[in-house]
Amino acid sequence: MAYTTKAISKGGREGRAHLDNNGLALGGAGDGHNPEQLFALGYSACFNQAVIALARKHGIDPAKAVVTCQVTIDKDDVSFALKADITLSVPGADKAAVQALLDDAHKICPYSRATRGNVPVTLTVV
Numbered sequence: 001m002a003y004t005t006k007a008i009s010k011g012g013r014e015g016r017a018h019l020d021n022n023g024l025a026l027g028g029a030g031d032g033h034n035p036e037q038l039f040a041l042g043y044s045a046c047f048n049q050a051v052i053a054l055a056r057k058h059g060i061d062p063a064k065a066v067v068t069c070q071v072t073i074d075k076d077d078v079s080f081a082l083k084a085d086i087t088l089s090v091p092g093a094d095k096a097a098v099q100a101l102l103d104d105a106h107k108i109c110p111y112s113r114a115t116r117g118n119v120p121v122t123l124t125v126v
Contacts, residue, residue: 002074007040010066012049017041036071036082043111044069047086050105050112058101060093065101068126083120098125 009017019037048067055062070085088102102123106112115121 002072003034003036004070004072005034005037005040006068006070007037007042007044008066008068009041009044009048011063012045012052015045015048017045017048036073039082040069040071040084043071043084043086043109046111047105047109050109051088051101054101054104054108058097058104060090060097060101064092065090081119082115083122084115085122085124087124087126089126095125 006020007017008020009015019033019041044067047069048065051065051067052062055065066089068087068089070087072083072085073080074083075081086102086106088098088105090098090101102125106121106123112121
């Protein structure tokens with residue numbers, strides 16, 4: 001049994017974050033959204049803000065940065081556990097510079113700091 005959701009954000013807290021199916025609600029009998037979707041939205045927006053804060057240091061235009069956060073919940077040895085996959089896309093930017101930016105943003109993002117040691121997070125440049 002696995003559940004996966006994906007949120008995409010651009011522009012940090014002043015930008016826009018949306019689920020890949022463009023909806024948002026919480027709860028209900030399958031007609032609303034769930035905490036994992038909201039977590040993905042929050043994490044992607046927060047991580048995007050960290051990218052924006054550090055982008056110029058890496059010679060990257062922050063307006064082109066797109067962060068995607070995919071959150072999965074699945075059964076583990078004890079009960080259930082989350083994992084997150086974060087991707088960063090900066091069209092036209094040097095891949096090594098984008099990777100360095102991704103790694104630095106992961107160090108300062110509050111969601112990354114809160115989950116460190118508790119939730120496996122995979123970072124990928126696309």
